[in-house]
Amino acid sequence: MKKTFILAAAAAAVVAGCATYTPPTKEETMAVIRSSFQDRGIAKVDRLNQTELQKICSETGNDPPKDVRERLEKQALAAVKFPADGKWLGDYKLGERVAQTGVGLQWSDQPNSAAGGNCYACHQLTKEEISFGNIGPSLYNYGKLRGYSDDIKRYTWAKIWNTNAYNACSSMPRFGDAGILTEEQIRNVMALLLDPKSPVNQ
């Protein structure tokens, strides 16, 4: 009697489909994702090929184990390209322009047009610009609060070049490492943050 009941219940479950469900594997899902995107303009499907860091961050909820995190940070820092001539700061007015502009690397952008940094999308910078996002911390008075030492300049350059050097799986793009901004543009953004005359530090 009991056996018959269990069998009947199992049969019903199969019919309803609950007993037969096995979640798709990561690889099966990746195959579906790959088949769902196409090249458009400069944005090609090879962008779906994840770097090791992207894969680890995706699979760990951006919180990898301590040893993995330390390894990723060390690798990122080791690959930072510091300015060859030792010149850290450019023109803060041009840096402000980079911070305001959000275009670049989208399928709607031209291949050779300069990308922006879009800093204001996520950060407060100057007092004058009131339309700023809050995904990143406020950078208002960045240099005034931290000082203008070479150590701070070196740290800031590395942070902009590859944010993962100090915080693996950060939400911020790798502006230097991924080739989003040129060295010259980064120098100008550096000036926006670390020139004592910049509106950021007033």
Add this chain to the structure above:
Amino acid sequence: MRATRNRAGRRHLALAAALALATAGAAAQEKDRTIEEIERYRQMLQEGNPAELLVVRGEELWKARRGPKNASLEQCDIGLGPGVVKGAYAQLPRYFADVDQVMDFEARLVHCMVTLQGFERAALVKSPFSGAGQRQTEIESITTYVVEQSRGATIAVPQNHPKEKAAHDRGRQLFYMRAGPYDFACSTCHGVDDQRIRLQDLPNFEKPAPAQRAFATWPAYRVSQGALRTMQWRINDCFRQQRWPEPIFISQGTIDLITFLGVKAAGGKMDSPAIKR
């Protein structure tokens, strides 16, 4: 139509004036006032939604005998049985036995236009979204009519069939997948509370309330584009900004993602077509 446009024009002026006004005075206060004014602008927008006109056109297209087979879409089964439109959008995407697939509304609409009316699939999916200043596409118009018929209906994207569960699970993996030159996932912007890009609020899809609000209000009329935009468009434009390649219209991946979002939004009340900035 003209009256609607004039009203919209005046509202643009009101916003511009509000923003100009907001540039004087102390910074913190300015920001609060700007956000207040933008909120007021959004409120004003609710009064006259140009999408209402599209509902009418969409209903005509739904009921008219068209295509090589000279048939209407009234026998199209969008999940609650042939011809049942009321409340159906709130339960999509879902599994359809006749195609053995999970489909969102736009995929199902294309399926019905092909099977019932005899239109060519390739022609339908070639340009599903209207360009700037262009007439809204038939897909956009019909979608507006059908979603309007679910206003007030409870969002209940089914998770009974194994393929519905698989769609959800793949959608979740896609939502958290970081890729491309900017390392962005959907969750970079939509997985944290109270985040903003500039002054634009970003719904956190891990929390029921913001997920419900977001899912319930697409499709929406986008004032800045002067056009009705569907959920497939919304997904497409997110991936553009994520610096990913382009999602193929009504591809499995887009349906999976919409399924994941819809399940997160369970219990919300549909309120579409909405009107947005």
